Amino acid sequence: MPEPGTTALVILLPAAEPILDAARRVDPALVRPGLPAHVTALYPFLPADGAVLEATRELAATFSPTDVPLTDFVTAPGFAAIPAPALQPITDAACERWPSVQPYGGRFGPRPDAHVTVAMGGDAEVLERVAAEVRPLLPVRDRAVELQLVALTDRGWEPRLTVPFGG
Numbered sequence: 095m096p097e098p099g100t101t102a103l104v105i106l107l108p109a110a111e112p113i114l115d116a117a118r119r120v121d122p123a124l125v126r127p128g129l130p131a132h133v134t135a136l137y138p139f140l141p142a143d144g145a146v147l148e149a150t151r152e153l154a155a156t157f158s159p160t161d162v163p164l165t166d167f168v169t170a171p172g173f174a175a176i177p178a179p180a181l182q183p184i185t186d187a188a189c190e191r192w193p194s195v196q197p198y199g200g201r202f203g204p205r206p207d208a209h210v211t212v213a214m215g216g217d218a219e220v221l222e223r224v225a226a227e228v229r230p231l232l233p234v235r236d237r238a239v240e241l242q243l244v245a246l247t248d249r250g251w252e253p254r255l256t257v258p259f260g261g
Contacts, residue, residue, distance in 0.1 A: 109236035164177035
């Protein structure tokens with residue numbers, strides 16, 4: 095579990111929230127608390143100082159709002175997600191902008207696939223139950239309009255900066 099002070103760059107996708115609700119109905123422990131449905135651009139991130147905030151603004155300005163079709167549901171041992179390839183250019187750009195920050199601590203390589211995490215944990219049977227709940231909800235379309243820097247506090251994840259794409 096991350097410690098207070100940990101930060102992340104995320105792209106919120108509110109239209110995907112019913113998908114997380116479906117996973118919660120199977121087992122609330124499968125869904126990470128505190129953040130709405132999102133694609134992580136970079137985690138863990140850097141402290142939210144002035145230079146990082148400015149660089150985040152600059153990065154967001156280089157992208158336009160993006161339509162995000164969420165059509166597929168994938169599982170791996172202990173993990174379920176919905177790929178979000180439309181957001182891959184943004185997650186790749188975040189990795190390029192901050193090469194010293196290893197996404198997810200390096201667990202998934204230097205440029206993990208952009209995705210909405212639906213469930214973490216659970217055996218194959220539980221993840222099949224999640225799949226049975228989620229697949230009928232697909233496809234979902236959303237529009238990514240902003241980049242958000244969030245920080246973990248003793249009250250949960252809180253926004254520190256929200257920047258619209260394109261300026």
